[in-house]
Amino acid sequence: MNFSVRQDYPTSLERLWAVFGHADYPEKKYRALGSTGLKIMRFEVTKKLIEVDLERKAQVVAEKIPKMARALIGSEQRMRHHTQWRRVSPMQVDAELDIAPVGISLRAHAYGTVIELTPKQTRMTLKFHVR
16 A cells, blocks of 8 residues: 655754754654653664654554454554654755554555755655555
């Protein structure tokens, strides 16, 4: 299955880079989303790279899962995330994301860009391939 996601942020790319590059950002983000059992395995930040590798437990919302897949997934799922943001210019970041539920033969790979459209608007566009 393939799909695309587009998200606009009401800020500059420089500000996003600073926020996403904070060591406590992934933990705050996923805790706010209701995740438990969060483990940050790798968090690296340089001027050109933000890389995060983590595991988390998340509640499964059965209504959002296709009926044919509901029998394979319980009420909670441990997920592994690996994200890389590579700064390719002052106005663009190339992004890559891999998500895999632990113990289930399902993988999502995404790639795309984060582009500053104006000093007050940045757009992330990701193309997902799920197998």
